[in-house]
Amino acid sequence: MISIGKFTLPHGLMLAPMAGVTDRSMRRVCAECGAEYAVTEMVSAKALVYEQASHASAPAKTAELCVISDSESIPVAVQIFGSEPEFMAEAARLISTGTYRAFSGFKAAAVDINMGCPVKKVVGNGEGSALMKNPDKIYDIVSAVSRSSVLPVTVKIRAGWDSESINAPECARAAESGGAKAVCVHARTREMFYTPGIIPDIIGKVKASVGIPVFGNGDVTSPEDAMKMIRESGCDGIAIARGAIGNPWLFAQIAAALDGKSVPQPSSEEIVGKAIEQLRLSVADKGEKRGVAEVKYTFSHYVKGMRGATDARNAIMTAASSAELEKVIKTVYGIDENHLL
Numbered sequence: 635m636i637s638i639g640k641f642t643l644p645h646g647l648m649l650a651p652m653a654g655v656t657d658r659s660m661r662r663v664c665a666e667c668g669a670e671y672a673v674t675e676m677v678s679a680k681a682l683v684y685e686q687a688s689h690a691s692a693p694a695k696t697a698e699l700c701v702i703s704d705s706e707s708i709p710v711a712v713q714i715f716g717s718e719p720e721f722m723a724e725a726a727r728l729i730s731t732g733t734y735r736a737f738s739g740f741k742a743a744a745v746d747i748n749m750g751c752p753v754k755k756v757v758g759n760g761e762g763s764a765l766m767k768n769p770d771k772i773y774d775i776v777s778a779v780s781r782s783s784v785l786p787v788t789v790k791i792r793a794g795w796d797s798e799s800i801n802a803p804e805c806a807r808a809a810e811s812g813g814a815k816a817v818c819v820h821a822r823t824r825e826m827f828y829t830p831g832i833i834p835d836i837i838g839k840v841k842a843s844v845g846i847p848v849f850g851n852g853d854v855t856s857p858e859d860a861m862k863m864i865r866e867s868g869c870d871g872i873a874i875a876r877g878a879i880g881n882p883w884l885f886a887q888i889a890a891a892l893d894g895k896s897v898p899q900p901s902s903e904e905i906v907g908k909a910i911e912q913l914r915l916s917v918a919d920k921g922e923k924r925g926v927a928e929v930k931y932t933f934s935h936y937v938k939g940m941r942g943a944t945d946a947r948n949a950i951m952t953a954a955s956s957a958e959l960e961k962v963i964k965t966v967y968g969i970d971e972n973h974l975l
């Protein structure tokens with residue numbers, strides 16, 4: 635069990651942030667399948683602040699990423715990235731007070747700070763995982779953000795920058811001193827990007843170094859992986875990213891395993907129904923064209939492991955409408971095209 639601010643997560647199960655993936659439709663289906671907490675796609679603090687200052691009629695694409703809809707049933711943190719404490723603090727103020735000009739739909743549960751992004755463009759600006767090169771800066775950023783946010787502030791770090799500088803415990807302590815209320819540790823260095831295999835003992839080392847709750851993260855794709863991570867590291871919760879794409883049931887399965895219950899498996903009809911539900915949520919939120927385009931990556935994961943998955947994936951990627959996507963997934967799972975789901 636983990637508490638973040640006024641929220642309690644019974645099994646500590648988090649849908650980890652993923653740019654281009656953890657939008658409102660993804661968060662909603664994961665919440666229905668047992669996720670207890672979620673984090674938005676990362677949002678540039680600077681872009682949010684500049685957008686706020688721009689003309690009232692200018693588009694507000696960055697703010698849109700921060701909107702949490704009323705139909706979301708679990709607490710959702712908005713994740714920001716940046717390197718300048720003033721911009722990060724101002725972005726956190728906007729998010730935590732819900733005063734953004736273009737939307738009234740802000741109801742974030744927490745502000746999360748990205749200290750793990752490995753992308754060249756991001757680290758080249760001293761943002762994301764580059765912050766781990768300088769724990770003093772982590773302290774400065776977290777304390778500035780904590781001062782200006784009425785919501786709890788959390789951080790997401792990696793094991794370190796590279797194999798020569800594995801300093802997650804030091805960075806987590808700096809964040810805790812600055813006021814962070816929880817830390818999520820992706821057990822890879824920046825140098826490792828997303829290559830398979832994590833550094834197994836780093837999560838436990840962070841757990842031993844701080845008093846705040848620790849989420850373990852990296853390569854959890856089954857209840858067994860989650861149980862192993864908890865057993866070996868003593869972490870308070872588990873953050874799942876790629877394992878939940880096309881498989882939101884993973885959360886309920888881990889919860890069942892933690893409760894000593896039998897692990898439920900979704901039927902073909904449930905899988906198809908959930909994929910179609912996510913597609914429809916995406917389209918309702920973003921319109922047919924954008925909703926279809928932006929759900930395709932996740933949608934293609936619902937056919938994983940099925941006979942004909944490669945052809946189905948190609949058909950998904952070239953589909954021009956939601957009707958086409960629905961037809962592809964029904965065909966793969968042998969469900970009649972006219973069967974209403």
Ligand SMILES: Cc1cc2nc3c(=O)[nH]c(=O)nc-3n(C[C@H](O)[C@H](O)[C@H](O)COP(=O)(O)O)c2cc1C
Nearest residue numbers: 650651652653675676790820852853854874875876
């Ligand atoms: C497509 C994709 C986008 C991601 N975007 C973010 C992000 O915006 N912020 C962040 O902190 N981590 C991001 N991550 C990292 C994940 O949150 C997670 O730390 C990483 O994938 C390891 O967990 P996993 O093995 O469960 O996937 C992203 C990962 C992927 C695959």
